[in-house]
Amino acid sequence: MSAKVAVQRYALVGAWIAVIILFSILRPDTFATTANVQNILGSQAVLLVLTLGLMLPLTTGDFDLSIASVLSLSAMVLALLNGENGWPLVPAIAAALAAGLAVGLFNGACVVLLGLDSFIVTLGSGTFVAGVVTWISDSRTVTGMSPQLSEWVINNRLFGVSLVFYYGLALAIVLWYVLTFTALGRRLLFVGRGRSVARLSGLRVGPLRWSALAGSGLIAALAGVLYAGSTGGADPTSGASFLLPAFAAAYLGATAVTPGRFNAWGAFIAVYFLVTGITGLQLLGVDSFVQQLFYGGALILAVALSQIVRRRAAGREAVAA
Amino acid sequence: MTPELHTTPAAPSGAAGAAAPVISLRHLSKRFGGAAALDDVALTIEHGEVHGLLGENGSGKSTLIKVLAGYHVPEPGAELEVNGQPVRLPLAPNRFRELGLAFVHQDLGLIGDLTVLENLRVGELSSSRSLHIRWSRERRAARETFARYGFDLDPSALVNELPETDRALLAIVRAVEEMRAALAHDQRGLLVLDEPTVFLPREGVQRLFSLVRDVVARDASVLFVSHDLDEVREITDRVTVLRDGRVHATVATREATEAQLVEMIIGRSLAAHHHTAPERPAGEVTLSVRHLGGRTVHEVDFDAHRGEILGLTGIIGSGFDEVPYLLFGARPCQVGELRVGGRSHALPLMTPRAALKARMALIPADRQVDGSVGALSVTDNAMLQVLDRYRPAALRLRRLRADTRELLERFDVRPRDPQAQYESLSGGNQQKVLLAKWLQTRPEVLLLHEPTQGVDIGAREQIFNLLRSEADRGITIVVASSDHEQLAALCDRVLVFGRGRIARELTGGDVTKSRIAEQALNSSAGTASITTEEPEV
Numbered sequence: 001m002s003a004k005v006a007v008q009r010y011a012l013v014g015a016w017i018a019v020i021i022l023f024s025i026l027r028p029d030t031f032a033t034t035a036n037v038q039n040i041l042g043s044q045a046v047l048l049v050l051t052l053g054l055m056l057p058l059t060t061g062d063f064d065l066s067i068a069s070v071l072s073l074s075a076m077v078l079a080l081l082n083g084e085n086g087w088p089l090v091p092a093i094a095a096a097l098a099a100g101l102a103v104g105l106f107n108g109a110c111v112v113l114l115g116l117d118s119f120i121v122t123l124g125s126g127t128f129v130a131g132v133v134t135w136i137s138d139s140r141t142v143t144g145m146s147p148q149l150s151e152w153v154i155n156n157r158l159f160g161v162s163l164v165f166y167y168g169l170a171l172a173i174v175l176w177y178v179l180t181f182t183a184l185g186r187r188l189l190f191v192g193r194g195r196s197v198a199r200l201s202g203l204r205v206g207p208l209r210w211s212a213l214a215g216s217g218l219i220a221a222l223a224g225v226l227y228a229g230s231t232g233g234a235d236p237t238s239g240a241s242f243l244l245p246a247f248a249a250a251y252l253g254a255t256a257v258t259p260g261r262f263n264a265w266g267a268f269i270a271v272y273f274l275v276t277g278i279t280g281l282q283l284l285g286v287d288s289f290v291q292q293l294f295y296g297g298a299l300i301l302a303v304a305l306s307q308i309v310r311r312r313a314a315g316r317e318a319v320a321a
Numbered sequence: 322m323t324p325e326l327h328t329t330p331a332a333p334s335g336a337a338g339a340a341a342p343v344i345s346l347r348h349l350s351k352r353f354g355g356a357a358a359l360d361d362v363a364l365t366i367e368h369g370e371v372h373g374l375l376g377e378n379g380s381g382k383s384t385l386i387k388v389l390a391g392y393h394v395p396e397p398g399a400e401l402e403v404n405g406q407p408v409r410l411p412l413a414p415n416r417f418r419e420l421g422l423a424f425v426h427q428d429l430g431l432i433g434d435l436t437v438l439e440n441l442r443v444g445e446l447s448s449s450r451s452l453h454i455r456w457s458r459e460r461r462a463a464r465e466t467f468a469r470y471g472f473d474l475d476p477s478a479l480v481n482e483l484p485e486t487d488r489a490l491l492a493i494v495r496a497v498e499e500m501r502a503a504l505a506h507d508q509r510g511l512l513v514l515d516e517p518t519v520f521l522p523r524e525g526v527q528r529l530f531s532l533v534r535d536v537v538a539r540d541a542s543v544l545f546v547s548h549d550l551d552e553v554r555e556i557t558d559r560v561t562v563l564r565d566g567r568v569h570a571t572v573a574t575r576e577a578t579e580a581q582l583v584e585m586i587i588g589r590s591l592a593a594h595h596h597t598a599p600e601r602p603a604g605e606v607t608l609s610v611r612h613l614g615g616r617t618v619h620e621v622d623f624d625a626h627r628g629e630i631l632g633l634t635g636i637i638g639s640g641f642d643e644v645p646y647l648l649f650g651a652r653p654c655q656v657g658e659l660r661v662g663g664r665s666h667a668l669p670l671m672t673p674r675a676a677l678k679a680r681m682a683l684i685p686a687d688r689q690v691d692g693s694v695g696a697l698s699v700t701d702n703a704m705l706q707v708l709d710r711y712r713p714a715a716l717r718l719r720r721l722r723a724d725t726r727e728l729l730e731r732f733d734v735r736p737r738d739p740q741a742q743y744e745s746l747s748g749g750n751q752q753k754v755l756l757a758k759w760l761q762t763r764p765e766v767l768l769l770h771e772p773t774q775g776v777d778i779g780a781r782e783q784i785f786n787l788l789r790s791e792a793d794r795g796i797t798i799v800v801a802s803s804d805h806e807q808l809a810a811l812c813d814r815v816l817v818f819g820r821g822r823i824a825r826e827l828t829g830g831d832v833t834k835s836r837i838a839e840q841a842l843n844s845s846a847g848t849a850s851i852t853t854e855e856p857e858v
Contacts, residue, residue, distance in 0.1 A: 183713030190705055194694035200651055200685065201705050202677035260696060 012256035012266070016273040023280030030283050034160065042154060042162035044275040046071075046227045049168050050242055051249040051271055052175050053219025055262040056212040058250055059179065061192035062111060062118035064213060066126035067220040067246060070100045072133045072239030074224025079234035080136065083144035096228075097221045103129055104217020108210035118213070134236045143233035153229030164226050169268075171219070176264035188212060189261070245295045249274060252302035260306070274298055340368040341405030343511045343542040344389075350396040351384050351566075358384040359395070360566040366511060371533065371543045373553040373574065375586055376563035377805075377838065382546055385563070386515055390424055391416055404508060418503050421510030421541075423496035425517055427637070431480045431492055438463050438476035441495050445502075470494055470532055486525030489517055490532055497536050510541040518552055519638025530556050548636040550579050550842055564588055579843075587805075587838040598813045598832040602626040607797045608648075608766050613657035613668065615640070615647045618821045621657075625766070625797045630788060632808040632832075633801040635818030635841050642686075642801050645768035649676045649683040651691075662765055677706075682764035684755050686771035688748075692755050695744030699734070700725040702743045703758045728757045733783060749780020756787060766797045773807055785811055805837040819844025 024032035050067055057064045074096040081092035103125060110121040154162040179185035190198040191208045199205050223242075228234050252273070253266030274295065281290050344366040351359040359381045366372045376382045387393045391412035401408045403420045417424070431440050438456075441463055463476040474487060483491070493514070500510040514533070518526050533543055533556060547553050553560060554574055561571045562585040570585050577585075604627030613621040617640030625631045635641040646652040648659055650671030657668035661679050676683070685691035693702045703725055704711075711717045725739035732753045734746070743751065752772065759767065772788070773781045788811060792798050802808055808815050815832055817825040817840045824844035827836060 181716050181718070183708035183711070183716060186701065186705065186708055186716075189697070189701075190694060193697065194690075196691045197694055197705075200649070200673050200683060200691055202674040203705075204674065 008255075008259050009257055012252065012269050012273060016269060016276060019273065019277050019280065023276070023283065027280070027283045031280055036279070036283075038157075038160045038162075040272065040275055040279050041165045042157075043230075044271060045162070045164040045168035046223050046230060047242055047245055047249065047275070048268060048271045049171055049223040049226060050220055051246045051253070051267045052168070052171050052264060053216040053223065054246050054250050055175065055179075055253075055264070055267060056188070056215040056219070057118065057209075058254075058262045059188050059192050060209045060212040061195060062209055062213060063122055064104075064107065064216045064220075065119065065122040065243065066103055066107060066129060067216060067223075068240050068243035069126040069129035069133065070103050070217055070220035071224040071227060071242060072234070072236060073103070073129050074100045074221035075228040075234035075239065076133050076137050076142065076224075076236065078149075078225055078228045079142040079145055082146055082149075083142055083233065089146050089148055093225055096225055097218060100221020100224065101214060101218045104214035104220075105210075107217065108213035111213060112206040112210045122213075130236075130240070133239075137234070137236045139236055141233060141235040145228065145233055147232075149225075149229040150232050153226055164230060167226065171222075172264045172268050179261075179263065244299060245271075245274065248295050248299035248302060251306065252298055255302060255305045270302075340509075342367050342402070343404060343509060344544075345400075345402040346389075347400045349385070349388065349399040349401075351381075351388065351393055352396060357566050359388075362563070362566070362568050364561055364568070364571075366542050366544060367559075368509060369537055369542060370558040371537055371545055371556050373557035373560035374544055374546045374563065375548075375550075375553060375560055375582065376569075377586060380563040380586075381566040382563055383515070384566075386424070386513060386544075386546065388412075389417060389422060389513065390414075418499070421500055421504045421508060422513065423500040423510060423541075424513045424515065425489075425492045425496050427516040427519060429488055429492040429517075431488060433481040434479060436476065437474055437478050437480060437483070437491060440480055440491065441466070441476070441498070443495075444499050466494065466498060470535055472528070472532075484525075486521055486528055489521060489525070489529055493517070493529070493532055493536070497540055501540055511544060512536060512541045513544045513546070515546045516548070516637060518547060518549060519636075526552060548842065550582055553582070554579065562586055583839050583842050586842065587835050598829050600829040602629050602814060604628045604795075604797075607661065608799070609660040610644075610648065611658045611660075613644070613647060614655040615643045615652065615657075617643060618647070618818070619655075621818075621821075621823055623816055623823060625799055627797060628792050628795050629814065630792050630798040630800060630812045632812035632815035632837075633799065633818065634803060634805065634808055634815060634837060635824075635844060637803070639818040639841075639844065640821040641816075641818035642770060642803070645683055645770050645799060645801050646685070647671075648799075649673055649681060649768055651683060651685070677762065680763070680765040681768065682759040682762055682766070683768045684752075684759055684770070684772060686774055688751055688755065688775075689744075693743050693751065695742070697743060698739065699729070699741050699743050699746070699754055700739040703728060703754050703761075706758065707761050728761070729754075732757045732787070747777065747780070748775035749777050749784070752776050752784060753780065753787075756784065760791065764796060766799070767791065768799050768801075770801045771804070772800060772802070773804065781807075803841075805834045805841070808832070808837055809834040817841050817844050 030036065050071060054064060054067055077099050078092050078096040081087040081095055082089055107118070107122050107125055110116045111118045153164045156163050158166060179188070187198070187203050187208055190201070191203060191205050195205060224239070227239065249267055249270040250262055252270035253268070254260065254262045256266040256269055257263050258266065278291050278294050281294070282288070342365045344364065346362070346364045349359055349362040349364075350357065362381070362385060364385070374382055374385070384393060388395050389412070391414045394411040399410050401410050408420065432443070438460055442459060460476045467474045472490060474491060480488060480491070493512070496512060500512065504510050518529060521529065533545075537543055545553065545557055557574045559571060559573050560577070560582070562569045562582070564586065569588070606624045607627045608625040610624070611622050617638065621644070633641040633644055643652060647654045647657065647668060648671070650668070650673050654668040654671065659666045659668050659671070661681065664679065666675065666679065673683070689695060700722055704721055708716065711721050722739045726737060729737045729739065734750045734753045734757070743754065746754065773784055776784065788798055800808065800811060809832055812832055815827040815837055816823050817827065817837065825840045827840060
């Protein structure tokens with residue numbers, strides 16, 4: 001493990017630390033405070049969960065552009081059932097998760113059974129689902145949910161950080177484990193990186209891709225439940241703003257820790273690197289549009305970086321041969 | 322036995338003998354690493370002739386063509402004259418167009434889901450300055466062009482929907498039209514046809530030839546590259562035979578018999594040492610194929626036996642190379658039945674998963690795409706199929722690596738580093754890893770396609786020994802390869818394919834490099850066999 005490899009692995013961590021130091025110097029009394037750290041960790045756990053779910057289809061070589069709509073759908077189903085129709089929390093959450101899973105299964109069916117391109121399918125289903133959300137909500141924000149959910153998502157804290165952060169952390173551990181230490185994880189990886197190899201090696205390529213898309217639907221719905229808990233209700237549109245950050249974080253995460261692979265710790269670091277940067281800029285008093293500049297720029301930068309990483313690996317190979 | 326054919330290249334019989342040669346190439350050499358792909362090659366193509374270029378795989382034909390296309394940079398000292406004018410080598414890419422050269426490769430270079438007209442005009446349209454394309458006028462012009470060449474194609478048809486023959490004709494017409502546009506009125510160009518006929522039916526070949534004759538009469542000389550001796554004899558005026566990167570002979574086609582051409586191509590000196598193949602297979606039948614039909618092959622029946630290494634070969638387009646993939650369910654199979662391990666399988670329903678369950682293994686020719694994920698480690702690649710042996714819900718990673726190290730030891734893979742990136746290994750070591758991967762699944766039948774492509778000599782020998790010892794332990798091995806030397810060294814029996822069918826079966830003393838090569842060349846003709854009764858050198 002050369003120094004070069006180590007630099008590549010932890011460059012993102014270094015960048016994160018640099019951003020933290022920079023803003024701590026610029027805004028010592030607002031940025032470098034325990035409260036701000038606790039706030040950063042808790043406030044963006046929904047994005048972390050969404051990003052982790054997205055990693056599954058990205059690992060098997062498929063896109064899922066429907067995750068943000070699924071997040072909105074799940075939050076809205078939960079808010080309507082619990083807040084307006086008086087369902088108890090547990091069955092309402094189950095229904096919200098089932099709705100997300102159903103979208104994921106539908107995406108998988110189109111991709112696997114009909115052989116359609118996942119990019120197009122999920123672009124379509126995402127738009128469709130966004131329409132459904134507007135329809136069932138009559139374009140309004142729904143509130144009146146049981147306060148219990150918010151208790152368990154943001155109000156209860158451990159070490160001053162909302163519980164939602166720990167849910168995201170737990171999911172990161174689960175995905176890290178599955179992708180690194182199980183046969184399933186290896187198979188998902190081969191399906192994404194060498195579909196022909198996987199097929200000729202007798203792997204069930206279709207079902208594996210399908211389950212990855214179903215998994216991202218389910219996890220996006222979980223993110224929706226946490227989002228409803230964070231905001232105490234649901235609105236039909238704000239979920240859409242999560243789509244690009246999730247992709248940016250997933251791709252940026254793939255340049256770190258295990259460079260060249262979508263990996264849970266890379267995604268974790270990437271999410272908080274992006275959020276730290278944005279929070280810091282906001283504390284400097286920069287306008288809110290900086291968020292879009294930051295996420296959009298980060299996505300392109302991340303993809304460019306991972307290309308460079310790959311090209312350099314290929315270059316080494318050519319020299320060695 | 323070879324007559325003195327390679328002393329004086331005969332002048333072509335064609336017209337306009339006084340004009341300078343279209344192409345005159347001298348002292349052309351090209352080395353890849355240490356190996357010479359071309360060694361002091363000279364080639365002259367006269368005005369108005371069809372010149373054949375013959376040679377085995379690896380003899381340097383495609384390297385030569387790629388030099389003319391500006392793709393390869395030749396060694397210093399090579400000289401090229403086009404229509405009597407010296408041209409500096411290496412050629413810049415696309416320079417060949419200005420010189421009046423045009424290439425039609427085996428894949429034709431057409432875009433299937435565009436129309437005939439769009440394909441015909443693609444070069445012109447992309448450089449045209451006018452903003453508005455008048456499609457009706459273009460369509461009329463295209464019809465006139467086709468009519469000039471004596472056939473009728475609908476300019477609005479999608480290329481995908483055309484028969485193979487029409488596609489080939491379209492590709493040639495397009496090349497000639499682009500060439501004419503680049504040349505001054507009285508200049509003539511060179512059309513290079515690189516194996517254009519391999520997928521064509523007989524009558525399609527005839528239509529293609531009449532087009533070629535038309536082109537030669539009016540516009541250009543033709544360099545015709547093919548393995549098919551019947552076709553070469555029919556259409557060419559002279560042929561140049563390459564062997565091991567050198568010009569073995571340039572002769573007037575009329576003056577050489579088919580047998581002489583075969584001998585020029587394969588030579589006798591190279592007959593490699595090989596094991597003695599048995600007269601008939603000894604073991605019981607383990608693999609039995611009936612009525613197999615795929616893209617090219619049809620009605621193929623054969624058996625393979627326990628402990629046998631069976632070779633499949635033929636020229637490009639004969640279909641031998643799709644057989645392993647069809648049997649393994651890796652490519653869609655039209656029809657056929659496979660009996661293996663005492664059970665029958667309908668091949669159109671075969672999947673790699675089912676094949677694996679039937680104790681079959683396939684090592685494909687394309688290691689990068691079908692065989693491995695190069696960016697992942699040797700362990701990841703080698704152990705993909707046996708992960709269930711290592712507690713799948715919580716992989717024993719240390720044991721996985723230790724067992725991989727043992728495999729690397731046993732198959733002599735260097736370096737013995739289970740964590741090494743697969744693509745950092747040499748070709749030979751990559752192939753050994755794939756053998757290790759598949760032999761771990763304990764197959765009864767091992768299918769291989771070009772198992773030593775891109776593999777150095779030493780590793781090649783090791784792979785041969787490995788396959789031999791696996792066969793001796795009782796597994797059945799089927800090797801599809803166009804490397805005749807390899808087949809001779811390895812196989813007990815060789816099936817030679819021609820035009821989608823098994824044309825010959827070689828056993829015992831017939832399993833030699835020259836015999837296999839000769840039969841592969843003859844089988845493509847589908848005519849009577851040439852039985853040279855010469856003893857092996």
